[in-house]
Amino acid sequence: MTTSPELTRVPDTGRPRKSPRILVLGGGSLGLYATRRLRRRLARRDASIVVVDPRPYMTYAPFLPEAAAGSIDARYVVAPFHKAFKGVTTLQGKVSQIRHAERRVEVTPAVGEPYWVSYDHLIVGLGSVARTLPIPGLAEHGIGFKHVEEAISLRNHVLGRIDLAASTWDADLRRRMLTFTFVGGGFAGIEALGEVEDMARYAVRVHPGMRPEDLRFVLVEGSYRVLPEVSEELGGYTLEQLRKRGIEVHLSTFLDSCEGGHVKLSDGTEFESDTIVWTAGVKANPVLASSDLPLDEHGRVRTNAALQVVTEDGTVVPDAYAGGDCAAVPDLVNPGQICPPNAQHAVRQGTHLGENLARVLRSAEVRDYSHKNVGAVASLGTYQGVAQMFGRFKVRGFLAWVLHRTYHLSAMPTLDRKLKIMAGWTATLLFRREVVALGNVMHDPRHEFLAAAVPAKKGGPKRSKTPNQADQAAGTAKKDSRTAERAER
Numbered sequence: 001m002t003t004s005p006e007l008t009r010v011p012d013t014g015r016p017r018k019s020p021r022i023l024v025l026g027g028g029s030l031g032l033y034a035t036r037r038l039r040r041r042l043a044r045r046d047a048s049i050v051v052v053d054p055r056p057y058m059t060y061a062p063f064l065p066e067a068a069a070g071s072i073d074a075r076y077v078v079a080p081f082h083k084a085f086k087g088v089t090t091l092q093g094k095v096s097q098i099r100h101a102e103r104r105v106e107v108t109p110a111v112g113e114p115y116w117v118s119y120d121h122l123i124v125g126l127g128s129v130a131r132t133l134p135i136p137g138l139a140e141h142g143i144g145f146k147h148v149e150e151a152i153s154l155r156n157h158v159l160g161r162i163d164l165a166a167s168t169w170d171a172d173l174r175r176r177m178l179t180f181t182f183v184g185g186g187f188a189g190i191e192a193l194g195e196v197e198d199m200a201r202y203a204v205r206v207h208p209g210m211r212p213e214d215l216r217f218v219l220v221e222g223s224y225r226v227l228p229e230v231s232e233e234l235g236g237y238t239l240e241q242l243r244k245r246g247i248e249v250h251l252s253t254f255l256d257s258c259e260g261g262h263v264k265l266s267d268g269t270e271f272e273s274d275t276i277v278w279t280a281g282v283k284a285n286p287v288l289a290s291s292d293l294p295l296d297e298h299g300r301v302r303t304n305a306a307l308q309v310v311t312e313d314g315t316v317v318p319d320a321y322a323g324g325d326c327a328a329v330p331d332l333v334n335p336g337q338i339c340p341p342n343a344q345h346a347v348r349q350g351t352h353l354g355e356n357l358a359r360v361l362r363s364a365e366v367r368d369y370s371h372k373n374v375g376a377v378a379s380l381g382t383y384q385g386v387a388q389m390f391g392r393f394k395v396r397g398f399l400a401w402v403l404h405r406t407y408h409l410s411a412m413p414t415l416d417r418k419l420k421i422m423a424g425w426t427a428t429l430l431f432r433r434e435v436v437a438l439g440n441v442m443h444d445p446r447h448e449f450l451a452a453a454v455p456a457k458k459g460g461p462k463r464s465k466t467p468n469q470a471d472q473a474a475g476t477a478k479k480d481s482r483t484a485e486r487a488e489r
Helices: 030-039 063-071 146-164 170-175 187-206 230-242 286-290 345-362 397-411 414-428 438-445 447-453 467-489
Strands: 020-024 050-053 057-059 078-080 089-092 092-101 104-108 115-118 120-122 128-130 179-183 216-220 248-250 253-257 263-266 270-272 275-278 282-284 309-312 316-322 377-383 384-387 393-396
Touching: 020 078, 030 050, 030 057, 030 120, 030 345, 057 115, 063 146, 063 187, 063 275, 063 377, 063 397, 078 275, 092 248, 092 286, 104 447, 120 345, 128 393, 146 170, 146 187, 146 275, 146 393, 170 270, 187 216, 187 230, 187 377, 230 248, 230 384, 230 393, 316 345, 393 397, 397 414
Parallel strands: 020 050, 020 120, 050 089, 120 316, 179 216, 179 275, 216 248
Antiparallel strands: 057 078, 092 104, 104 115, 128 282, 253 263, 263 270, 309 316, 377 384, 384 393
16 A cells, blocks of 8 residues: 555645546445456556545445354454455545546544645546335434444344343333344345344343243345245245244335334334344435535446446546446446446446456446356354356355355455455354354443543542543533633743
8 A cells, every 4th residue: 555645735736647547436345346457457557546435445345244143253254455456546535526527535533634636547446335215213313234333233133132132121121122123124134134133042042031022023024025036936935935034024004103112013003122233225426425426316427338327318428437326327238228236236246347447547338247146145143044157047045155154255355354354254154153242342431431530520429421421521621721820830
């Protein structure tokens, strides 16, 4: 990884560059594979490459359910940029403005002032964000499932609820703590539900007086079926397996409200739940709406089959390319349709886009992207899964689970990550599953220190303050100290 002082100058110097600069927005599947292919095809003297992303790593989303269940160490489902990229400049920050007409992008870092980065060629791979709805209580109580941080948080939250439920004799409170609600029955929702339920069922066995039957898992899906990406036969099989495990499934049902953890469904069902996981679809990154790039009706960047950005009438926008979840890429295998937003297409589009841009810089013709879906695989928990290969071959149970792991392991970037994931799987097979919750430590690591550092008031009982109270008290003490110093002067 290299750094370039020129990038942070505001405004840009405008001096001619010795080589063209390629700016890659987003370090997800598309951005990572496009960058790696460009670096492989182009020498450093041919082009400089800059990648902008809020995180210093790429998250391989298909492994998030296993990370949430503890089957894979969360550190190994991400590919750090310093290992994945060689000879590439990475900037950690959020893209806040895109002005392609001016060939510059504004980057807002987590620390420091925003700055502009100029470029000669632009690759847009900003991906997607969770598609939420204005449901009362969802913003306050919902848990997303798009990033590795959310997977870690969900795991700690579920195990923490089980630990707390084992320590209370209040039947209503225990029932609320042990009720876990998942909204969305697509791949993300079904895999997260299957893996987390499998983990929770194992976790309750270590607590005397608790049984797997005490757990209540609820799936809410607005469609009439689950897993629309596979055949109705496999979707029906998945539904059957979930119900055999005691999972409560509500089809053609919507979440109406979850204020205060009180869940209300459109079919009239009401219950209390401390855990509400939202996996009901995604939408293109909203920063695109304020850019000058042409978008379709769903807020995705318009492209042609060669992954070049185009206007509504098909005119190519010079020096702009896009792909992945944030782009509307025509599906040549299924005319009239758009490539679905999944990792399978994002990985292949990234490689193809990098190849096309390298060809442009060498004055060669671009090639259209075309990919026939090799299949869909989904894990339903340990030793359970469904798979549909090449649209015809349907696989269930243990073999589908093996196919799921094999396929995604092969797609995981960097060799060391592949080996570490395999080692983790092997350790899990040989030893018992680890079900320790680190929720309090992870979410509030300074609580105990603050309680010890802020002295209790004289004449009153000594009791620990909450973090907010402690911060306020510390700030007040500091202010009083400064006032006393000024008075002495």
